[in-house]
Amino acid sequence: MNTFRGVEKALEYEVLRQKEVIETGGKIVQQTFLWDAQSGRTVPMRSKEDAHDYRYFPEPDLPALIVEDERIETLRKGLPRTSA
Numbered sequence: 001m002n003t004f005r006g007v008e009k010a011l012e013y014e015v016l017r018q019k020e021v022i023e024t025g026g027k028i029v030q031q032t033f034l035w036d037a038q039s040g041r042t043v044p045m046r047s048k049e050d051a052h053d054y055r056y057f058p059e060p061d062l063p064a065l066i067v068e069d070e071r072i073e074t075l076r077k078g079l080p081r082t083s084a
Contacts, residue, residue: 010035010042017042 010033018028033042 006035006037009037009040013040013042 013035014033021028030048032045032048034045036043
C-alpha cells in the first residue's frame with residue numbers, strides 16, 4: 001500500500017470482510033494481503049503457518065542501542081512530576 005488512503009480503504013474493507021467471515025461461521029486465517037485499488041478489495045498474497053511467522057528481524061545494518069542505567073536515571077530525574 002503506497003498511500004494513507006489505500007491503507008484506510010484496505011482497513012475498512014478488512015473490517016467488513018472479517019466480520020462477514022465470523023458471522024457466517026468461518027475462521028479468520030493469518031495471511032498477508034495486498035490492496036487492489038481498482039477492485040476496491042484486499043487480495044491474499046500468502047498464508048502464514050503461525051504467529052511466529054510474523055516475528056521481528058533486527059536490522060542488520062544498525063548497531064545495538066545501549067543506554068547506560070546512569071543515563072536513564074539522569075533523564076528520569078529531569079522529568080516533571082505527575083499527579084496520580
